[in-house]
Amino acid sequence: MELIEIKEEYYPQIASIYAEGIATGQATFELSAPSWPEWDLSKLNHCRIGVKANNQLIGWAALSKVSDRCVYGGVAEVSIYISESHRGKGVGRMLFTALIEQSEKHGLWTLQSGVFPENEATVKLHKALGFREVGFRERIGKLNGVWRDTVLLERRSKINGIN
Template sequence: MDYKIEEMTHKDWDGVAKIYLQGIDTGKATFQTEIPSWNDWNNGHIKTCRLVARLGDRILGWGALSPTSSRCVYAGVAEVSIYIGEEYRGQGIGKSILGTLVKMSEENGFWTLQSGIIKENIASIELHKSCGFREIGIRERVGKMSNGEWHDVVLMERRSDIVGIN
């Protein structure tokens, strides 16, 4: 498949939101229960590190970074979000997006990327490991789904080898 990894724009929101909803519907991609508005999503994510996998006018998947704190000492730390359209999972698109996001994050001064992944989301855990993330812990029964089911969250991080090493 000859897709391209490109910077996400506001025009991509419909495709991004559709894939986000597919993730919500799995019950293991996020604790989010509904799609936020573009403005809410836009305000909660870092402006420079947003990507889509695009094939023609179709969005196949997306990845973006969110700040972990407003405190200046954490300016180089961000949380990863990555979602792949259900019909495109398992085809290497996630690895392309996440690998590019890692590179872009370092170009923008980030020294640590972190992810909190629902424990049952094995594919996402393996994807993160394949891009240099390591498991640093598990938060037990930290998130409760709207159906009352509790989930553990696997904490993962990736430290840059080129940013923040001095």
Template sequence: MINTLTVRQATPADTGSILRIYNQGIEDRIATLETETKDSSYMEAWFNDHQGRFSVLVAEREGKVIGWASLNPYSHRCAYNGVADLSVYIERSFRGQGAGSSLLESLHKIAKENSFYKIVLFTFPFNESGQGLYRKMGYRQVGVFEKQGIMDGAFIDVMIMEKLL
């Protein structure tokens, strides 16, 4: 039997799964400069800020949320109103199995429907699997911010990628 993957709009009931998967990304140190795991009150506030144009999608397999993606505000300046920042997180045991591609494909459609013309993202230069996904989905490297942040006492470079929709 084929495990069907479903991508849908996230609901408040999904915040526990989104939080669990986000905390895996924080713990794994491959996707964010955040170093402290988050709690449910953080995630509820985050989810409430992601309504309207700033959608959150989840990927489900057999009724279990295995990944999520969101469009995030890039800047508060009106000149950047058509630019969204991107977040994608996949549960550890499901990485590399197509959930990221499915989420991004759906998120690109929603971004266009909400008058975004460009999506930007920030990734670590050593996150090769993430970069592979982004390149496969049409993103290009723009540059690298050297020593953009500190994680676990060490400077971390951050790569910028973009996709014109």
């Protein structure tokens, strides 16, 4: 497996992996993958990482800003998606580890994620990599007409934002 920087040329594969996550009903409130321009605008320009195996993208991770307010400039929200055929094989851990390292190189001090509590594997991965549960959002939004909860997880950098 090889870590790569995400570029527009990979977007069809990114969208396909995202669609697999959407189809589970456990990954996002989104109902379809956005276009490249929408995806590109919604993510930070750095910390866009993919994993390739056999010349095929099998997972991706990227960060989004949480606010336009300058005081939150070091806080970002995590998106991480693994192709269905590669889940449970260490791809998520590989991506997340690289994402944490890159985020700290870019001065970020907090990474956060909102995860459906039923997505136990993703919650477990977050916690294994130093995230802690900081909240529970009851009926925060509807997915296909059904109210869903999310668990709010965050990881504070041990390098940035400590002084």
